[in-house]
Amino acid sequence: MTEVLREDTSARRKIIEAAREVFVDPGYAAATIKQLAAAAGVSVQSVYFVFGNKPSVLSALLDVAVAGDEEKTATLDRPWVAAALGAPHPLGQLRIQVHHGRLILERTADILLALRAAASADEDAARLWQINRTQRRTVQEHLMVGIVEKAPTVDLETAVNVALTLLSPETYTDLVVGAGWTGQKYEEWVVNTLAATLGLDRTVKSRK
Template structure:
């Protein structure tokens, strides 16, 4: 991808993010996105093909925080959490990274969830995202269980899925005016209690 294509892709993704969050997935058209991005409609089709592919790309980039093709479980923060000898340090590293991801992606995930009711392809995108979150949580909770005797991994995965959900992040940080740091500390406490490592 050359510089012009990269620039167009970034403009389109930024425009799509803004419009999906403010207007919803269903109400946002390719024409709207092109206009917001300042590019031709055909450019949007050339770069992404369709709106669903654009939403998927937006989700991937927003979760990662960059364009690097590095899966979540191969990210440095995951290795750091696994390497931490202290269970609480493990949780702090994990939850801090998850909170930063939520800051970037929570609103887009809510767009995906809302769009899932009307669009089977978006519903599949939502299911895939939930499965990915469960996979990451299970990996990290299994690693934590090696440091905490008698820990129930399944319960901790479920608690983590709830506490780190885009719905709860948005409710507490955006609707109830919690600081991201307060939310992060609360999640650490909740997961520690669930894992019995506090």
């Protein structure tokens, strides 16, 4: 039994790793289970046995990419969220949450853009895209409540909407991939732009 579980875990990991490549190019809608199996080095039957269908593979890929691991811990229960909310100063909280937001985008931006592209033509992709958008808003609302508690003049709705725009896969990709910014430059820009928009007037020193 232990050996079977180990094999299933290994196959799961291989399929998820392959899904990142296959779902980005040729894209989720065009990708087939056969292509996914070939990229993962497993049988088609293994893909169906471990996941059941293509949407389940995509959902698992998103979960692992967002988390950065395969732990079944929700984003809001992650230690970095507690650290952000526990920061005594709003700018300190902002730095922590933007840093981790950037790390998440490094792992997910290409997947999310592929998902968004597929959403217009694929019902399952559209559903997962909407779920992800809702999850991102929920996380930002939870975090920004903490900012407002530390800085009551901050408008919560503005904070959430601006954060979602600056920390979107589209903005990240335009600046880091398209314009060639480093991840650190992008992170500092997000912190400083949010701080200025929300009236938190201290800025982050740029790092060379």
